[in-house]
Amino acid sequence: MEILNYTEDHMKFRERVRSFFEQEVTPHVDEWEKSGITPKSIWKRMGQEGFLCTSVPREYGGMGADFLYSLILSEELVQTSHTGLAAPLHNDIVVPYITSFGSEELKKKYLPLCVSGDMISAIAMTEPNAGSDLASIQTTAEEDGNDVVINGQKTFISNGINCDLLIIAARDPSTSDAYSGMDLYVVEAGTKGFEKSKKLSKMGWQSQDTAELTFTDCRVPKGNRLGTKGCGFLMLMEKLQQERLLCCIIAVAGAERMLRDTLRACGEKVDFGKPITKLHNNRFKIVEMAAEVRLGRVFLDKLVADHMEGKSIVVDVSMAKFWTTEMAMRVADQCLELHGSYGYCEDNPMVRAWRDMRVLAIFAGTNEIMKGIAVKFMNL
Amino acid sequence: MDFNLTKEQADIQKAAREFARGEFDPDRILEWDRNQEFPVSIWKRACDLGFQGVHFPESYGGQGLELLDHALIIETFCRQDSGIGLAMALSDFGAEMVLAQGTDEQKRKVLPFTAQGKGLMTLAFLEEGYDLLTFQTISHKNGNGYVIQGKKSYVTLAGMAQHVLVVCQAESNGPEEQSIFLLTKDAKGIEQAGMGDRLGMRMIPMQAVSFHRVAVTGQDLVGQEGKGSSYLREFLNTARVEAGAAGVGIAQGAFDRALDYARKREQFGKAIITFDPIKNKLADMVTRVEMARGLVYRAATCLDQKRPEDRWTLLAKMTASKAALEVANDAIQIHGGYGYMTEGQVEHFYRDAKTLDLFMESGSIEKSMLADQIAGRV
Numbered sequence: 117m118e119i120l121n122y123t124e125d126h127m128k129f130r131e132r133v134r135s136f137f138e139q140e141v142t143p144h145v146d147e148w149e150k151s152g153i154t155p156k157s158i159w160k161r162m163g164q165e166g167f168l169c170t171s172v173p174r175e176y177g178g179m180g181a182d183f184l185y186s187l188i189l190s191e192e193l194v195q196t197s198h199t200g201l202a203a204p205l206h207n208d209i210v211v212p213y214i215t216s217f218g219s220e221e222l223k224k225k226y227l228p229l230c231v232s233g234d235m236i237s238a239i240a241m242t243e244p245n246a247g248s249d250l251a252s253i254q255t256t257a258e259e260d261g262n263d264v265v266i267n268g269q270k271t272f273i274s275n276g277i278n279c280d281l282l283i284i285a286a287r288d289p290s291t292s293d294a295y296s297g298m299d300l301y302v303v304e305a306g307t308k309g310f311e312k313s314k315k316l317s318k319m320g321w322q323s324q325d326t327a328e329l330t331f332t333d334c335r336v337p338k339g340n341r342l343g344t345k346g347c348g349f350l351m352l353m354e355k356l357q358q359e360r361l362l363c364c365i366i367a368v369a370g371a372e373r374m375l376r377d378t379l380r381a382c383g384e385k386v387d388f389g390k391p392i393t394k395l396h397n398n399r400f401k402i403v404e405m406a407a408e409v410r411l412g413r414v415f416l417d418k419l420v421a422d423h424m425e426g427k428s429i430v431v432d433v434s435m436a437k438f439w440t441t442e443m444a445m446r447v448a449d450q451c452l453e454l455h456g457s458y459g460y461c462e463d464n465p466m467v468r469a470w471r472d473m474r475v476l477a478i479f480a481g482t483n484e485i486m487k488g489i490a491v492k493f494m495n496l
Numbered sequence: 497m498d499f500n501l502t503k504e505q506a507d508i509q510k511a512a513r514e515f516a517r518g519e520f521d522p523d524r525i526l527e528w529d530r531n532q533e534f535p536v537s538i539w540k541r542a543c544d545l546g547f548q549g550v551h552f553p554e555s556y557g558g559q560g561l562e563l564l565d566h567a568l569i570i571e572t573f574c575r576q577d578s579g580i581g582l583a584m585a586l587s588d589f590g591a592e593m594v595l596a597q598g599t600d601e602q603k604r605k606v607l608p609f610t611a612q613g614k615g616l617m618t619l620a621f622l623e624e625g626y627d628l629l630t631f632q633t634i635s636h637k638n639g640n641g642y643v644i645q646g647k648k649s650y651v652t653l654a655g656m657a658q659h660v661l662v663v664c665q666a667e668s669n670g671p672e673e674q675s676i677f678l679l680t681k682d683a684k685g686i687e688q689a690g691m692g693d694r695l696g697m698r699m700i701p702m703q704a705v706s707f708h709r710v711a712v713t714g715q716d717l718v719g720q721e722g723k724g725s726s727y728l729r730e731f732l733n734t735a736r737v738e739a740g741a742a743g744v745g746i747a748q749g750a751f752d753r754a755l756d757y758a759r760k761r762e763q764f765g766k767a768i769i770t771f772d773p774i775k776n777k778l779a780d781m782v783t784r785v786e787m788a789r790g791l792v793y794r795a796a797t798c799l800d801q802k803r804p805e806d807r808w809t810l811l812a813k814m815t816a817s818k819a820a821l822e823v824a825n826d827a828i829q830i831h832g833g834y835g836y837m838t839e840g841q842v843e844h845f846y847r848d849a850k851t852l853d854l855f856m857e858s859g860s861i862e863k864s865m866l867a868d869q870i871a872g873r874v
Contacts, residue, residue: 247832249763272833318836319843397864449821452850456858457622457650460851462693470850471695474828474843475836482832484773 163233200323276327543613574745
């Protein structure tokens, strides 16, 4: 009995995505890693192929597809040995805020453009002084007639440079309560006062245009607010579940890939007169890794199934996020170790994977925050 | 049993700390790491001030101090910056082999040269698929001399080093019989090729070095013909102590930064150091640092007391490089998103720690060497 039931259509979709990535993404990845950004043209190509925002309802240009399509796309993206083309962020994290909470007008205006790849999206929560403590954000959205005026600074924003459309979390300075004072607004790039102030240099995700964003008297219509006034924090709490699930997908698929590719490479490489994978003390280590990866996969697939059935996954996804991301880091560490000296050479694709994996334990809520959530829900 | 540093050792540590704090410029560090460039200016200053080769005898340009003193300097430099510290430690890679086995002439040629900042040296021993017992690089006997043929990989600073020690399989001898030669980099037949970018230890460029019928004389032989494997083993004991000291310094440096950040960073209205998970992480980090430091100092002391034991040097390097990796990993986590950014500095410590763990011989190989030793004694 399978945990997830893939149909013929799902499998065809996977094949199409895989072959598209092999032909149009993988060959350019090294170049994108160097330039620190992906070209907008590849996003447009993704849109043309129907790989963006598959979950958006048909009436807004999407496929109205289930979450397995998102899972497939994220898993296949892992195979491309880079993270810059952060389509899962656009498809399954940012755009769902508009689909779920946007007014009819916002949905009509933006969803088709997000599906076509004409607009790349990002979401800005974190600030220099507000990371884990999301409720303490200082960015303000002050009402002024029919507009709101946004002031503040956001950091570590993925797709920050490429984004055409940004969802920003800001607080109403007239409300003192941190939770009920928070709202989400849609801001278009190019709006006066919205500056993409700095592209950030980081250990991994080097093809991803993570940036710092600055807002100075940035004026947007009140109608750009998502959902009911004062519900920003609640919307974030709801949608962060799927965001964390995506971290688990990247972690598990990443660990599977690292193990598979390392076994392939080290099965051919000889050390002490034997293939590395056959050296006695390595064999147990490999089995241990394979067991962990397998546990991660079963946990993940079950979570995906629960999520698709609409069950609450808050506790499970918090546990899965810290466990799978730490597991992926352990696997990455061991894979480099098996490679010996070649484990520190950047032309070894496992080295990039090692650098890329590390952030999974930090973003979308650090692993400490994940444990804290589980503690709360388990009444400990 | 006295676990305290002597006054002299503490003074050396303090001087190294002041030097490192004063001279290791954070902007230049980012540049050197990014460009994979050896920090020549810092190295020259360190030599001028007498921080390099302190454990060489005074007659060979050193200060006649002990390996532990040298280890303290490496640790202290790595604590301030992992990249520079490792580059300083590897600027004279192989020197201790010349010190232990070289002729007076070889020592005069090499040791003052590196200690006084005139040039770098390196040791070429790793090969693809190497196992420390049999190398593919062979020294053929040729009249009174030898001809070297083969290829070495991961040779540190090969492009800059004036002197190169090369470990060869001695022709027509048993599998564990090796000979070691001291060459200059302009010897005819030596060719270098770049080895691409590295994850860490980026201030130490590495090359693959090919030897095409390189002719050497008996005077270039270090120690006796066919005894190379025991010299290499003896040298690796020293090198593990140096690498271990670097590991302790990296771990301590990552811890310093994490502690500082945890005190300053406020979330949920309080400094994050007040939260139990952060406090506990810091306690774990200190545990690892001190375990590693104890083993490294012990291993250094064993060598200084002329009681070389592979067991202690293996324990020291394994524990210290793992401590560096784990502590730097925790330091990143405490820094959150900032820890993943280049300017947060700890990611640089983390990359260097991972590379150190795989450098020379990986932690898992060290563990199996230790396991063989233990089982052998039963």
